[in-house]
Amino acid sequence: MNSDTFEGKWEQLKGKVKAAWGELTDDDLTRINGKVEQLNGLIRERYGRTKEQAETEIRAFLDRHK
Template sequence: MNNDIAEGKWKQLMGKAKAAWGELTDDDLVKAEGRADRLAGMIQERYGKTRDEAELEVRRFMEANRPRD
């Protein structure tokens, strides 16, 4: 899984991430810094998911929101 998203792209995606995972605060998303591993850890903690479940959700989110050519 690609762990990093360019800072500018992450700022654009933060609103979508907030919509997808409403229990995450704006501060949580800022702390994630676009890193998939950090975001998955936060989802795992807040939603009581397994690490694999959280990573799968993040991977799907990143794929659904990647730039299209």
């Protein structure tokens, strides 16, 4: 799944994103609004990941939810 598809399926994926990254709030999910780069930034901020680590986690998440 690419970032355009992720954005298009955002409403269906929000709950799964929250389950995968439980420290993200509903307000965070509203702010992200399906933008992969914003999700990456919040994962780095909340979990102390590097950009590369967050990208790897997001890529794995997207692969699981094709």
